[in-house]
Amino acid sequence: MVTEACCTPAPPAAPTQVGKEEVLAGTKVYITGSASASAAVIMINDVFGFDAPLLRKLADKVAVEGGYFVVVPDVLKGDPFTGSFAAGDFGPWIAKHGAKDEALEMTRGVVEAVKDKGFGAVGCAGFCWGAKVAVCLGKEKDVRAVVQLHPSFVEKSDYEEVVVPIAVLAAPTDGVEQYEELLASRTEVKSFVKVFSDVRHGWTVRYEENDENDVEKANEAHKLMLDWFAKYL
Numbered sequence: 529m530v531t532e533a534c535c536t537p538a539p540p541a542a543p544t545q546v547g548k549e550e551v552l553a554g555t556k557v558y559i560t561g562s563a564s565a566s567a568a569v570i571m572i573n574d575v576f577g578f579d580a581p582l583l584r585k586l587a588d589k590v591a592v593e594g595g596y597f598v599v600v601p602d603v604l605k606g607d608p609f610t611g612s613f614a615a616g617d618f619g620p621w622i623a624k625h626g627a628k629d630e631a632l633e634m635t636r637g638v639v640e641a642v643k644d645k646g647f648g649a650v651g652c653a654g655f656c657w658g659a660k661v662a663v664c665l666g667k668e669k670d671v672r673a674v675v676q677l678h679p680s681f682v683e684k685s686d687y688e689e690v691v692v693p694i695a696v697l698a699a700p701t702d703g704v705e706q707y708e709e710l711l712a713s714r715t716e717v718k719s720f721v722k723v724f725s726d727v728r729h730g731w732t733v734r735y736e737e738n739d740e741n742d743v744e745k746a747n748e749a750h751k752l753m754l755d756w757f758a759k760y761l
């Protein structure tokens with residue numbers, strides 16, 4: 529489901545990144561974690577881009593707490609959404625950034641480059657807009673496991689066609705309940721769906737750092753994501 533909430537920026541957050549930017553498979557990426565890790569995680573940003581402070585903070589967290597080599601590609605090519613949903617800016621912007629075409633191919637290139645580095649086990653986490661890219665990777669077994677966090681732009685066919693273990697962590701407004709029964713019926717595909725009752729869309733990377741409840745709910749989702757990767761990577 530796509531709503532104005534998809535375009536609500538995160539509260540201000542101080543950059544705390546410990547990784548670095550590089551170019552991988554022709555795509556600018558943020559890399560964090562050890563190159564000798566046993567598995568890798570690709571994180572696909574929401575509409576606000578790969579350099580959002582809370583997203584990079586989470587990438588560092590996944591690297592440290594999960595022990596993964598983490599890559600966040602700039603699939604928006606330096607063009608995050610900066611306009612106003614109410615003013616009608618989102619339509620022209622999203623027309624340039626269809627998650628099923630160029631962004632998906634860029635991400636596939638990054639995944640292959642990561643595999644070439646020796647990481648046979650690669651997972652993908654996608655946030656809002658990026659959740660579409662993540663599930664599409666899971667349809668072709670480009671990655672071993674997928675986690676979607678507050679997904680947007682997803683369709684019934686995504687959950688009919690995904691073939692790797694998939695976890696869906698959503699807000700009440702994300703509309704994923706309609707797919708929960710479908711995923712449960714596909715016993716050949718491991719799946720987990722949790723709809724958090726008291727969070728807003730985007731809460732895992734758009735929380736208020738000084739709000740105890742915000743941080744607690746974000747951390748809960750982060751842990752579930754890490755648990756999923758620990759189980760299937």
